[in-house]
Amino acid sequence: MFQVLACGAAIVTLSMGIRHGFGLWLQPITQEMGWTRQSFALALAIQNLSWGVIGVFMGMAADRFGAFKVLVGCSLLYALGLAGMAWSPNTTMFALTAGVLIGAAQAGTTYAVIYGVLGRQIAPDKRSWAMGVAAAAGSFGQFLMVPVEGFLINALGWQQSLLVLGVMVLFIMPLALGLREPGFQGSGAAQRGQSIAQAMGEALRYPSFLLLTASYFVCGFQVVFIGVHMPSYLRDHGLSPDVGSHALALIGLFNVVGTYLTGSLGQRVPKRYILATIYFTRSVAIVLFLWAPLSPWSVYLFSAVMGTLWLSTVPPTNATVAQIFGVQHLSMLGGFVFFSHQVGSFMGVWLGGYLYDQTGSYNIVWGISIVLGLLAALVSLPIKEQAIDRPAMQGA
Incomplete structure (x- = not known):
C-alpha cells in the first residue's frame, strides 16, 4: 500500500504542481507577445475542457489496461505541451499546445x-x-512548485522556464513503475463483471451521480478562475507580483490540510455534508474577501481559507463514486464527473478573461462564483451515498 500511495502522491504533486502555476505566465506572455488576456485565458480554458473530455477515455484505458501505460504516454504529452507552449508563435498554436496537448496530458497524470x-x-x-x-x-505540489515557477520565470525568462518544467515532468515515468497492477500485467486486462456501456448507463440513470456531477462543475469554475486570474487581479489593484505568487503558494499549503481532513472525515461523516459545507463556505469567503479592504494580509488570509477548501472536494467526490458504484470502472466514472469539473473550469477561466476585456474588472465573475457556490451546497445535500442495488448482477 505504501508504494502505491507514495508513487501516486508524487505523480500528483508534480503534475498538479506545475499546472497550478500557469497563472504566473499570464502577464509575461501577453505583454511580450501582444496578446489579450482573453486569448491566454481561452487557451487555459481549452486545456481544462480537453482535460475533462479526454479524461473519460483515459479513465477507460486505465481501467482496462492499467495506469502505467497511460501515465508514461501522458508524461511525454505533458513535456511536448510545455515545449510547444514556450515556442508558440501565435494564439492558435498556443491554444493547441497549452490547451489541447497539456489538457490531454493532465487527464492521464492526475486524479482520475x-x-x-x-x-x-x-x-x-x-x-x-x-x-x-x-x-x-x-x-503540496502547488505550495512547492508555484514559488519554483516564479523563481524560474524571474531567473530564466518565461520561455526557458517552460522548457525546464518540460524536463521535470518526465520524472513521472519512473514513478509510474510503482503503480503497476498485477491484474493488468501482460496483454490481458482484469476480468470484467460489467461492461463500460453498462457502467456508464447505470451511472447516468442514477440521480445522485448527476447531482454529484453538477456540484463538481462549480468546484472547477471557482478554483480555476481564482487560480489563473487572481495574480493579475492583485496586480491590477497595485499589489506586488510577489503577493500573487505567495497567495497561490499559501492556497497550496493550506489545501494540504484541507484535503487530508476531508479525506479522513469522509470515513466517518456523510460526504454530502462535507461537500455542502465546502461550497457554502467558499461563497462566504469570497464575499468577505471582496468586502474587506484589499491588502497583502487580506489576500493571505483569503488564500489560507480558500486553500483549506480548494481541492478538498476531490476526496469526498471520488470516494462517493467508489462507494456507490464500486471500483471496477472507477477511473472512467471519476473521469466523467471530472469532465463536469473541467467544463466549469473552462467557463471560469474564459469568462474571467472575456469579461475583464469587456468591462475592465473581474467583479461580475466574482459574483457568479458566489451564487454558484450557494447552489452547489444545496445540490449536494440530497445525494445518496449507499452502494447501488444490482439484484440481477448479484443473482448472476
Whole structure:
C-alpha cells in the first residue's frame, strides 16, 4: 500500500504542481507577445475542457489496461505541451499546445487515473483517507512548485522556464513503475463483471451521480478562475507580483490540510455534508474577501481559507463514486464527473478573461462564483451515498 500511495502522491504533486502555476505566465506572455488576456485565458480554458473530455477515455484505458501505460504516454504529452507552449508563435498554436496537448496530458497524470489505482489497491475502510493523502500531495505540489515557477520565470525568462518544467515532468515515468497492477500485467486486462456501456448507463440513470456531477462543475469554475486570474487581479489593484505568487503558494499549503481532513472525515461523516459545507463556505469567503479592504494580509488570509477548501472536494467526490458504484470502472466514472469539473473550469477561466476585456474588472465573475457556490451546497445535500442495488448482477 505504501508504494502505491507514495508513487501516486508524487505523480500528483508534480503534475498538479506545475499546472497550478500557469497563472504566473499570464502577464509575461501577453505583454511580450501582444496578446489579450482573453486569448491566454481561452487557451487555459481549452486545456481544462480537453482535460475533462479526454479524461473519460483515459479513465477507460486505465481501467482496462492499467495506469502505467497511460501515465508514461501522458508524461511525454505533458513535456511536448510545455515545449510547444514556450515556442508558440501565435494564439492558435498556443491554444493547441497549452490547451489541447497539456489538457490531454493532465487527464492521464492526475486524479482520475491515480484514484482508480488507489480504489483497486487500498481497502474500502482506508480508501477515502488514501484519496485525501493523494489530494493533499497535489496541494503540496502547488505550495512547492508555484514559488519554483516564479523563481524560474524571474531567473530564466518565461520561455526557458517552460522548457525546464518540460524536463521535470518526465520524472513521472519512473514513478509510474510503482503503480503497476498485477491484474493488468501482460496483454490481458482484469476480468470484467460489467461492461463500460453498462457502467456508464447505470451511472447516468442514477440521480445522485448527476447531482454529484453538477456540484463538481462549480468546484472547477471557482478554483480555476481564482487560480489563473487572481495574480493579475492583485496586480491590477497595485499589489506586488510577489503577493500573487505567495497567495497561490499559501492556497497550496493550506489545501494540504484541507484535503487530508476531508479525506479522513469522509470515513466517518456523510460526504454530502462535507461537500455542502465546502461550497457554502467558499461563497462566504469570497464575499468577505471582496468586502474587506484589499491588502497583502487580506489576500493571505483569503488564500489560507480558500486553500483549506480548494481541492478538498476531490476526496469526498471520488470516494462517493467508489462507494456507490464500486471500483471496477472507477477511473472512467471519476473521469466523467471530472469532465463536469473541467467544463466549469473552462467557463471560469474564459469568462474571467472575456469579461475583464469587456468591462475592465473581474467583479461580475466574482459574483457568479458566489451564487454558484450557494447552489452547489444545496445540490449536494440530497445525494445518496449507499452502494447501488444490482439484484440481477448479484443473482448472476
